[in-house]
Amino acid sequence: AQSVSQHNHHVILSEAASLELGCNYSYGGTVNLFWYVQYPGQHLQLLLKYFSGDPLVKGIKGFEAEFIKSKFSFNLRKPSVQWSDTAEYFCAVNTDSSYKLIFGSGTRLLVRP
Amino acid sequence: SQTIHQWPATLVQPVGSPLSLECTVEGTSNPNLYWYRQAAGRGLQLLFYSVGIGQISSEVPQNLSASRPQDRQFILSSKKLLLSDSGFYLCAWSLTSGLGVEQFFGPGTRLTVL
Numbered sequence: 184a185q186s187v188s189q190h191n192h193h194v195i196l197s198e199a200a201s202l203e204l205g206c207n208y209s210y211g212g213t214v215n216l217f218w219y220v221q222y223p224g225q226h227l228q229l230l231l232k233y234f235s236g237d238p239l240v241k242g243i244k245g246f247e248a249e250f251i252k253s254k255f256s257f258n259l260r261k262p263s264v265q266w267s268d269t270a271e272y273f274c275a276v277n278t279d280s281s282y283k284l285i286f287g288s289g290t291r292l293l294v295r296p
Numbered sequence: 297s298q299t300i301h302q303w304p305a306t307l308v309q310p311v312g313s314p315l316s317l318e319c320t321v322e323g324t325s326n327p328n329l330y331w332y333r334q335a336a337g338r339g340l341q342l343l344f345y346s347v348g349i350g351q352i353s354s355e356v357p358q359n360l361s362a363s364r365p366q367d368r369q370f371i372l373s374s375k376k377l378l379l380s381d382s383g384f385y386l387c388a389w390s391l392t393s394g395l396g397v398e399q400f401f402g403p404g405t406r407l408t409v410l
Contacts, residue, residue, distance in 0.1 A: 187339075189339075192337060217398070219401075225403075226401050226402065226403050226404075227340075227386065227401040227404075228401070229398055229400075232398060273339060273340065275340075277397075282328060282345055282347075282390075282397075283342055283345075283355075284340075284342070284399055286339040286340040286341075287339050288337055288338050288339040289337070289339050
């Protein structure tokens, strides 16, 4: 069965530090990849998505992610985090004409001012 | 623009009581609708999805059921709640099924079963 792994459950950074959150999926076919973010007290919202083409995807608020097919990975990055990036981040995959989004367990990011 | 509403925002219910959570979408027609449960440290688990009125598919066996009485209304129900039904329930919609289609999430309902 398809699955998504986010290995970092809790990450604590200081402002201006660089961020990389890992996401790996298990599926051999065509995938589309998503990062969602849930800020405290807010809806889950889309940060960025990959469908096809350039494997380096840029999203909102300075985030980017790189799809590396050979590694089954879609890591999220930001060169310099801000306190306002404190949130929970979810990686998700959908596969081969499926309606389903398969989510990872999430990573809680705390950015200290 | 499209909006998605869920209510109630929080709910505390005793074991064995019934449940009804409602989700409505505005600003779009014939959306696909989804119910997820979010448990701490476990991501989001898809419970039900619907591609049209009266069409419900269940993803996992459980104590819950779903109904779609109108195009933009999705209801999550239970006849008798269990302790294990506690969690954060999210409703979502998308325009069509298939690859690359973004899902939009509601604000969620925090359910505590005592």
